[in-house]
Amino acid sequence: MSDFETILLERKGRVGVITLNRPKALNALNAQLMGEVVAAVTDLDRDPEIGAILITGSERAFAAGADIKEMAPKSYMDMYLDDWFAAWDRLASARKPTIAAVAGYALGGGCELAMLCDIILAADNAKFGQPEIKLGVIPGIGGSQRLTRAVGKAKAMDLCLTGRNMDAEEAERAGLVSRIVPAADLLTEALATATTIAEMSLPIAMMAKESVNRSFETTLAEGVRFERRVFHSTFATADQKEGMAAFVDKRAPEFTNS
Numbered sequence: 001m002s003d004f005e006t007i008l009l010e011r012k013g014r015v016g017v018i019t020l021n022r023p024k025a026l027n028a029l030n031a032q033l034m035g036e037v038v039a040a041v042t043d044l045d046r047d048p049e050i051g052a053i054l055i056t057g058s059e060r061a062f063a064a065g066a067d068i069k070e071m072a073p074k075s076y077m078d079m080y081l082d083d084w085f086a087a088w089d090r091l092a093s094a095r096k097p098t099i100a101a102v103a104g105y106a107l108g109g110g111c112e113l114a115m116l117c118d119i120i121l122a123a124d125n126a127k128f129g130q131p132e133i134k135l136g137v138i139p140g141i142g143g144s145q146r147l148t149r150a151v152g153k154a155k156a157m158d159l160c161l162t163g164r165n166m167d168a169e170e171a172e173r174a175g176l177v178s179r180i181v182p183a184a185d186l187l188t189e190a191l192a193t194a195t196t197i198a199e200m201s202l203p204i205a206m207m208a209k210e211s212v213n214r215s216f217e218t219t220l221a222e223g224v225r226f227e228r229r230v231f232h233s234t235f236a237t238a239d240q241k242e243g244m245a246a247f248v249d250k251r252a253p254e255f256t257n258s
């Protein structure tokens, strides 16, 4: 996987770490970078040695949005026929847990990329926003939908209509990010969180993710029914036997992902 040009891909234990790497453009998300992120996530999602996927940027920018210079000359037909940004949907269908470690700017597509992940950890210098309106467009990678689900209509409208940024504290209060850490500790904390998840039973972590995500797509009653069926199915796994036996024996579980 060393042929990537706009991202770095490393395997740290059971965690796949993708670092966006277009520093001169503040990690603006052009088609090449996006293709490489999608290829890397697809690869890691299939890799049995990987239990969680971490996506990060630099201390100055997670990503300052979709590449405006690349998009500026495009016509409606270019966008429509190429179904511009559709490839990003692949990230939403990753089955393994994904974590965004966000420092600096996460604007437009950068905020949307973070929201495509299951957990967002923010450095204390993080800034989130959907400033597309200032460019004469609207969010196009799910921002108006995922932001609204994360922070509610009032704040999503505020951000999408004014194009203002919110800092890490406001993002945490609003429920967009799960935790704020000092910028210097972001990667260590994010890797520790990803490692904790990757050391759980992989099939059970995948089921937990699938069950939480179902809540966005269905009624409460249907969601609870779905959760219960999946919960019942955990009793068909060796890892349920191991996890409960380990508790009774007062020892750490040794999951076998089976």
Ligand SMILES: CC(C)=CC(=O)SCCNC(=O)CCNC(=O)[C@H](O)C(C)(C)COP(=O)(O)OP(=O)(O)OC[C@H]1O[C@@H](n2cnc3c(N)ncnc32)[C@H](O)[C@@H]1OP(=O)(O)O
Residues within 6 Å of the ligand: 024, 025, 026, 028, 029, 064, 065, 066, 067, 068, 069, 070, 105, 107, 108, 109, 110, 131, 132, 135, 137, 138, 139, 140, 141
């Ligand atoms: C349309 C959809 C669906 C999604 C989108 O994401 S649209 C883009 C949304 N993002 C933005 O509007 C943010 C654009 N960037 C900025 O406002 C500023 O760069 C900043 C506030 C993030 C940082 O400002 P600063 O003064 O610190 O740095 P700059 O000199 O402005 O940037 C450095 C370097 O990066 C290039 N850059 C930054 N963002 C983008 C971008 N989204 N696309 C392309 N290039 C970007 C910027 O042009 C500059 O490079 P040059 O010096 O070579 O011009």
